[in-house]
Amino acid sequence: METYTADQFNRCRTQLAPYVHRTPVMRSSQLDSLAGASLYFKCENFQRAGSYKIRGATNALLGLLEQGPVPAVVTHSSGNFAQALSLAARNVGIPAYIVMPSNAPEVKKEGVRAYGGKIRECKPTLEAREQESERVRLETGALFIHPSNDPMVLLGQGSACAELLEDVPGLAYVVAPVGGGGLLGGTSLAAAFSGTGCEAVGAEPRMVDDAYRSLQSGRIEGNTHTETVADGLRTVLGSYTFPVLRQYVKTIVRVEEAEIIRAMWLVWERMKIVIEPSSAVAVAGVLKDPERFRDRQVGIILSGGNVDLGRLPF
Amino acid sequence: METYTADQFNRCRTQLAPYVHRTPVMRSSQLDSLAGASLYFKCENFQRAGSYKIRGATNALLGLLEQGPVPAVVTHSSGNFAQALSLAARNVGIPAYIVMPSNAPEVKKEGVRAYGGKIRECKPTLEAREQESERVRLETGALFIHPSNDPMVLLGQGSACAELLEDVPGLAYVVAPVGGGGLLGGTSLAAAFSGTGCEAVGAEPRMVDDAYRSLQSGRIEGNTHTETVADGLRTVLGSYTFPVLRQYVKTIVRVEEAEIIRAMWLVWERMKIVIEPSSAVAVAGVLKDPERFRDRQVGIILSGGNVDLGRLPF
Numbered sequence: 001m002e003t004y005t006a007d008q009f010n011r012c013r014t015q016l017a018p019y020v021h022r023t024p025v026m027r028s029s030q031l032d033s034l035a036g037a038s039l040y041f042k043c044e045n046f047q048r049a050g051s052y053k054i055r056g057a058t059n060a061l062l063g064l065l066e067q068g069p070v071p072a073v074v075t076h077s078s079g080n081f082a083q084a085l086s087l088a089a090r091n092v093g094i095p096a097y098i099v100m101p102s103n104a105p106e107v108k109k110e111g112v113r114a115y116g117g118k119i120r121e122c123k124p125t126l127e128a129r130e131q132e133s134e135r136v137r138l139e140t141g142a143l144f145i146h147p148s149n150d151p152m153v154l155l156g157q158g159s160a161c162a163e164l165l166e167d168v169p170g171l172a173y174v175v176a177p178v179g180g181g182g183l184l185g186g187t188s189l190a191a192a193f194s195g196t197g198c199e200a201v202g203a204e205p206r207m208v209d210d211a212y213r214s215l216q217s218g219r220i221e222g223n224t225h226t227e228t229v230a231d232g233l234r235t236v237l238g239s240y241t242f243p244v245l246r247q248y249v250k251t252i253v254r255v256e257e258a259e260i261i262r263a264m265w266l267v268w269e270r271m272k273i274v275i276e277p278s279s280a281v282a283v284a285g286v287l288k289d290p291e292r293f294r295d296r297q298v299g300i301i302l303s304g305g306n307v308d309l310g311r312l313p314f
Numbered sequence: 315m316e317t318y319t320a321d322q323f324n325r326c327r328t329q330l331a332p333y334v335h336r337t338p339v340m341r342s343s344q345l346d347s348l349a350g351a352s353l354y355f356k357c358e359n360f361q362r363a364g365s366y367k368i369r370g371a372t373n374a375l376l377g378l379l380e381q382g383p384v385p386a387v388v389t390h391s392s393g394n395f396a397q398a399l400s401l402a403a404r405n406v407g408i409p410a411y412i413v414m415p416s417n418a419p420e421v422k423k424e425g426v427r428a429y430g431g432k433i434r435e436c437k438p439t440l441e442a443r444e445q446e447s448e449r450v451r452l453e454t455g456a457l458f459i460h461p462s463n464d465p466m467v468l469l470g471q472g473s474a475c476a477e478l479l480e481d482v483p484g485l486a487y488v489v490a491p492v493g494g495g496g497l498l499g500g501t502s503l504a505a506a507f508s509g510t511g512c513e514a515v516g517a518e519p520r521m522v523d524d525a526y527r528s529l530q531s532g533r534i535e536g537n538t539h540t541e542t543v544a545d546g547l548r549t550v551l552g553s554y555t556f557p558v559l560r561q562y563v564k565t566i567v568r569v570e571e572a573e574i575i576r577a578m579w580l581v582w583e584r585m586k587i588v589i590e591p592s593s594a595v596a597v598a599g600v601l602k603d604p605e606r607f608r609d610r611q612v613g614i615i616l617s618g619g620n621v622d623l624g625r626l627p628f
Contacts, residue, residue, distance in 0.1 A: 024338070045586045265623060272359045272619035274586040305586035309579060314623060 001243035002151050006193040012059050012155045013162060019058045019091050023047050023160070025167050030270045035286050037293040040171065042164040042301050045275050049115060051232075051304025052160050053084035053147070056182055059156025060145045061088050070094055072142035076122075076129040078104040079232055080304055081147035086117025097142055099132045101125075107308055148180025149238025158186025164299045165194045173292075174299035177281040178202040178211045178252060179233035181241030183303060188248035198299075201292075202245070202252035203285025205229075205260060210236045212252040215245065229257055229313050232278035232304065251292075253285035260284050261313045267302075274305045277313065315557035316465050320507040326373050326469045327476060333372045333405050337361050337474070339481050344584045349600050351607040354485065356478040356615050359589050363429060365546075365618025366474050367398035367461070370496055373470025374459045375402050384408055386456035390436075390443040392418040393546055394618055395461035400431025411450045413443050421622055462494025463552025472500025478613045479508045487606075488613035491595040492516040492525045492566060493547035495555030497617060502562035512613075515606075516559070516566035517599025519543075519574060524550045526566040529559065543571055543627050546592035546618065565606075567599035574598050575627045581616075588619045591627065 026041040044052040064070045075085050076099035089096035098117045100109065101124035112119055122132035136142050146153065160183075161174050174191055178184040188200035204211050205228040213221040220242050226234040237245065255263075264280035267273060275283075279302040286293055286300060340355045358366040378384045389399050390413035403410035412431045414423065415438035426433055436446035450456050460467065474497075475488050488505055492498040502514035518525050519542040527535040534556050540548040551559065569577075578594035581587060589597075593616040600607055600614060 050586065268588055269623055272364065272588040274582055274588060309583055309626075309628060312623075312626070 001247070002240060004151070004155065004189055009155055009158060009189060009193050012152070013159050015062050016055060016059050016156060016159055019088065020055055020159070021047055022163055025164060026271060026273070028271045031266065034266070035293060036290050037286065037295060038297045039286065040164065040168045040297065040299045041271070042160055042299060043273065044160055045273060045279060045302050045305030047304070049080070049083045049087045050306040051080040051084065052157055052183060052301070053080045053304070054088055055159050056153035056156035056186070057081065057084040057088040057145065058091070060150055060152040061092060061094070063152040064143055065092065070143055072097060072140045073145050074099065074133050074136045074142040075145050075147060076100070076133050077147050078108055080306055082108065082117065083111045083115050085145060086112050086115035090116040095140070097136045097140065099129050099136065101129070105308065146238070148182030148235065149240045151240055154182050154185045154241060154244065155189070156186065157183045158190035160301055161187040161190035161200070161299070162194065165190065165196060165198060168297070168299060169196070170297050171196070171198045171299045172296040173199050173201050174301065175201045175203055175282045175285055176301040177230070177233055177278050177303055178204050179278065180235040181211060181237045181245055183301065184249060185241045185244040187301060188244060192248055200249055201285070202249055203282045204252050204254050205233055205281055206254040206256055208234055209254050211245065212254055214242060215249065215252060229260055230277040230281050232276065233281060253289050255281055255284040255288050259288060263287060265314050274307065275302050276304045276307045279303045279305070315561070316554060318465070318469065318503055323469055323472060323503060323507055326466070327473050329376050330369060330373050330470060330473055333402065334369055334473070335361055336477055339478060340585060340587070342585045345580065348580070349607060350604050351600065351609060352611045353600065354478065354482045354611065354613045355585070356474055356613060357587065358474055359587060359593065359616050359619025361618070363394070363397045363401045364620040365394040365398065366471055366497060366615070367394045367618070368402055369473050370467035370470035370500070371395065371398040371402040371459065372405070374464055374466040375406060375408070377466040378457055379406065384457055386411060386454045387459050388413065388447050388450045388456040389459050389461060390414070390447050391461050392422055393461070394620055396422065396431065397425045397429050399459060400426050400429035404430040409454070411454065411456055413446045413450065415443070419622065460552070462496035462549065463554045465554055468496050468499045468555060468558065469503070470500065471497045472504035474615055475501040475504035475514070475613070476508065478615070479504065479510060479512060482611070482613060483510070484611050485510070485512045485613045486610040487513050487515050488615065489515045489517055489596045489599055490615040491544070491547055491592050491617055492518050493592065494549040495525060495551040495559055497615065498563060499555045499558040501615060502558060506562055514563055515599070516563055517596045518566050518568050519547055519595055520568040520570055522548055523568050525559065526568055528556060529563065529566060543574055544591040544595050546590065547595060567603050569595055569598040569602050573602060577601060579628050588621065589616050590618045590621045593617045593619070
């Protein structure tokens with residue numbers, strides 16, 4: 001596997017800092033009571049473009065710029081990474097092309113346009129996405145950035161956990177949702193590099209528990225169903241993220257759909273903040289496994305807050 | 315009218331401080347762009363019991379305790395003050411009786427019980443409320459605290475604005491919603507006592523624009539309709555709050571129902587925080603009157619975040 005060093009990680013953090021918010025850490029006595037633990041919520045829902053994805057997108061872009069001129073960047077995504085890369089590219093004055101399936105919700109397209117991203121529509125198949133990305137690359141010289149399976153993306157995502165560990169010394173665990181594995185991978189590296197003994201724990205919808213099964217089987221597994229309410233976690237691990245999880249992550253807690261929705265409701269109602277279902281997965285994971293977390297100090301990465309308010313699951 | 319002094323206000327603030335959160339001030343570049351102004355959001359939705367009401371409730375209670383023993387307190391409210399007084403009383407170890415109409419939503423009753431309040435149900439008429447309050451007073455020796463029309467409640471509510479003015483020097487305006495007038499009255503006193511020249515502005519649903527009309531006519535006006543989505547603002551001014559508004563508030567901006575709902579949506583979607591419709595009235599007021607606020611530094615009191623997530627207006 002790729003080798004990552006604390007020095008490299010810290011260099012990324014320094015480069016990244018001017019482009020991202022240092023998001024606040026929130027507490028909730030009510031959620032603490034429910035969990036029987038002391039919870040520290042890292043609010044990436046307040047991050048620029050509404051999720052932690054701007055961290056990895058920016059880090060990857062800065063990494064490319066160090067190596068030479070970057071005429072443009074391209075990715076295929078209909079989720080948070082699409083907006084994040086659009087904003088990251090605008091911040092450094094580079095065009096971003098976002099390949100999106102023609103049936104992507106209009107609200108997602110508007111989000112991309114609002115951050116200056118150029119949308120290229122394609123048929124809603126993986127093959128069509130990849131063909132269109134390749135076409136953009138040939139036309140414009142754009143460099144491709146993957147939403148999760150990229151060492152620099154992974155390192156960038158870890159900066160959220162690093163900030164949390166600085167702000168809250170003494171965390172026993174940091175819990176992050178796992179989809180493509182960029183956030184959990186980066187989080188586990190940040191925890192390891194911190195030298196504090198803090199352990200990264202993953203949380204995953206049981207309906208798409210490919211990461212859980214991949215750690216069990218020792219190879220990258222897929223999903224047969226992907227209808228989870230946590231739409232950000234439908235993707236699977238990749239060649240860069242899987243080895244990191246295998247080395248640094250011992251535990252992935254799986255949660256049911258009803259538990260995700262309840263956790264989302266609890267955070268909205270008690271903490272008065274808007275989080276997306278994928279973030280609620282991490283909260284549900286902590287509530288699901290009280291023995292593990294009881295009386296400990298536990299960080300939770302609230303990964304994002306981009307939800308369609310007209311289509312809530314409650 | 316009652317005379318209020320800066321000394322008295324500052325004494326209240328000091329006494330109050332251990333019982334309330336010093337809530338954060340949030341920014342939003344997207345809302346700034348929409349308003350054409352620099353907005354500073356005082357997040358009382360993150361306050362204990364979910365709204366600024368704990369400030370006035372606590373201050374009134376501490377005031378009573380200074381004068382002698384307080385066997386219990388009683389109020390009639392089915393809104394945020396019910397929960398706030400329950401919590402404030404529990405914090406100082408005194409029973410709180412909350413007279414609520416029998417048709418109050420179960421979620422509100424649960425909120426009161428969760429904070430240790432003792433509910434006394436009555437028929438849903440003002441007469442029945444007052445009779446039941448009187449009965450509780452005779453039975454238990456409880457002292458009555460009004461949700462808004464009380465000098466100590468009013469001074470307590472002003473502490474939110476005072477914190478905001480300390481955290482953000484140079485505000486030209488602070489905008490607060492107006493219902494019973496406790497929050498706007500306290501806010502206007504805090505602005506006046508700050509000596510900064512900051513002006514308090516009210517925001518009110520046009521459907522219940524009694525405060526606007528009261529300032530025009532010079533006497534306390536009522537409302538013929540009260541179906542506004544901003545359920546916290548259906549009450550009218552009282553003998554203590556009206557004179558303060560008359561002396562200190564020059565402007566009340568009136569907003570339509572659709573503008574309230576749009577402002578609520580905007581804050582949820584862009585800022586990722588949960589605010590109740592009454593808070594959205596203040597945001598809508600700023601968006602409604604761009605000439606007044608353009609290029610100025612404007613504080614907005616986000617008064618609370620208690621909404622029934624199962625019954626959203628969008």
